[in-house]
Amino acid sequence: MIPTTLRITLCIAVICYFIVILHYLKNKMLELKYTLIWLVAGLVMGIMVFVPELLRWFIHLLGIEDNMNGLFILCFAFVILILMTMTSIASRTTMKMRSIIQEMGMLEKRVRELEEEKKEP
Amino acid sequence: MFEFNLLFIYNEAQVTRDGLPGMSGVHMNQKEKSSLLVIIPAYNEAESIEKVVDNLIGNYPQYDYVVINDGSTDHTGAICAEKGYQVVNLPINLGIGGAVQTGYRYALRNGYSYAVQMDGDGQHDPQFLEGMLETLEKEEADEVIGSRFLKKEGFQSSGSRRTGITILSILGKILTGIRIMDITSGYRMVGKRLIRIFAEDYPADYPEPEAMVIAATNRCRILEYPVIMKERQSGRSSISPRRAVYYMFKVSLGMIIRRLSLGFRRGK
Numbered sequence: 522m523i524p525t526t527l528r529i530t531l532c533i534a535v536i537c538y539f540i541v542i543l544h545y546l547k548n549k550m551l552e553l554k555y556t557l558i559w560l561v562a563g564l565v566m567g568i569m570v571f572v573p574e575l576l577r578w579f580i581h582l583l584g585i586e587d588n589m590n591g592l593f594i595l596c597f598a599f600v601i602l603i604l605m606t607m608t609s610i611a612s613r614t615t616m617k618m619r620s621i622i623q624e625m626g627m628l629e630k631r632v633r634e635l636e637e638e639k640k641e642p
Numbered sequence: 643m644f645e646f647n648l649l650f651i652y653n654e655a656q657v658t659r660d661g662l663p664g665m666s667g668v669h670m671n672q673k674e675k676s677s678l679l680v681i682i683p684a685y686n687e688a689e690s691i692e693k694v695v696d697n698l699i700g701n702y703p704q705y706d707y708v709v710i711n712d713g714s715t716d717h718t719g720a721i722c723a724e725k726g727y728q729v730v731n732l733p734i735n736l737g738i739g740g741a742v743q744t745g746y747r748y749a750l751r752n753g754y755s756y757a758v759q760m761d762g763d764g765q766h767d768p769q770f771l772e773g774m775l776e777t778l779e780k781e782e783a784d785e786v787i788g789s790r791f792l793k794k795e796g797f798q799s800s801g802s803r804r805t806g807i808t809i810l811s812i813l814g815k816i817l818t819g820i821r822i823m824d825i826t827s828g829y830r831m832v833g834k835r836l837i838r839i840f841a842e843d844y845p846a847d848y849p850e851p852e853a854m855v856i857a858a859t860n861r862c863r864i865l866e867y868p869v870i871m872k873e874r875q876s877g878r879s880s881i882s883p884r885r886a887v888y889y890m891f892k893v894s895l896g897m898i899i900r901r902l903s904l905g906f907r908r909g910k
Contacts, residue, residue, distance in 0.1 A: 626730040
């Protein structure tokens with residue numbers, strides 16, 4: 522069983538976590554699309570803290586003996602999931618950027634040609 | 643050899659279908675448009691670009707060309723501007739894959755029927771362009787790869803590199819059933835179908851072997867054409883010995899993933 526003091530600490534941590542996310546969202550520093558995974562992670566953390574029986578059941582289901590170890594493994598899994606999402610977002614952004622740079626290069630050439638055409642006659 | 647007028651009309655129609663509005667008039671005023679576009683990717687090739695392009699303009703004026711200045715930090719861009727070359731300046735360095743893809747996009751947008759990539763460092767001799775183009779047309783191939791190993795003449799690369807190329811070549815054969823001896827050759831000519839495919843999807847870095855797998859999995863007919871390559875006139879290879887291991891790993895993985903993710907397209 523998770524000690525009560527730790528539950529209180531985790532409770533406060535989860536609340537802080539949500540405040541930070543809401544702060545970011547409010548100030549438009551995060552796009553909602555990318556925040557969803559963070560919100561889901563926070564929700565799961567909240568459930569784990571407030572309904573520890575559920576956590577215990579789930580951890581035993583996974584075959585992990587110690588509750589605290591289980592908690593850490595779950596946290597770690599979430600961090601990895603979020604990191605993979607980030608890598609995927611970064612890759613997609615890179616691809617989009619590559620397209621934009623290529624388009625821009627071709628447009629710049631076109632503009633140059635038009636300028637020359639305009640100068641000539 | 644080229645039916646200029648017919649091609650011209652056809653190309654114009656093509657352009658209005660593919661290009662952005664207002665982009666349709668991109669061609670040279672001075673001369674008739676050719677059906678082949680020579681794509682010259684150049685990253686910091688200030689020492690050799692002039693020689694390469696002047697040779698092309700002077701001796702092979704029947705072909706159109708475009709230099710893709712891939713965010714060079716030396717005078718490559720300035721030289722191109724000063725000499726009035728056809729040049730696309732990329733504001734940020736994209737690497738060879740991104741630069742070559744720009745060329746294919748340019749070819750697609752301007753309705754070229756054939757495109758060939760030719761390095762800006764003088765390794766690839768334009769005297770083989772005609773032969774490659776003829777092979778492409780006569781054999782109805784989709785891609786012709788200039789290979790230095792078919793006749794074993796000219797610059798043959800070092801032993802360790804040849805070993806790497808052989809391994810990749812065999813891997814290509816396992817993945818696609820097509821054996822390309824010089825699978826890393828960057829001297830390759832493609833037809834309309836592959837211009838379209840490559841404009842859409844081209845690997846980012848060390849793209850050649852992966853691009854061959856893309857072509858093969860799209861049921862393209864790939865041929866090799868014997869060419870003689872020179873040793874680069876200046877600059878350094880992008881693959882230092884230290885990066886060779888990384889290169890082999892990355893390229894092999896890229897080829898395998900390509901093969902897995904594309905699958906064979908059924909029929910044409």
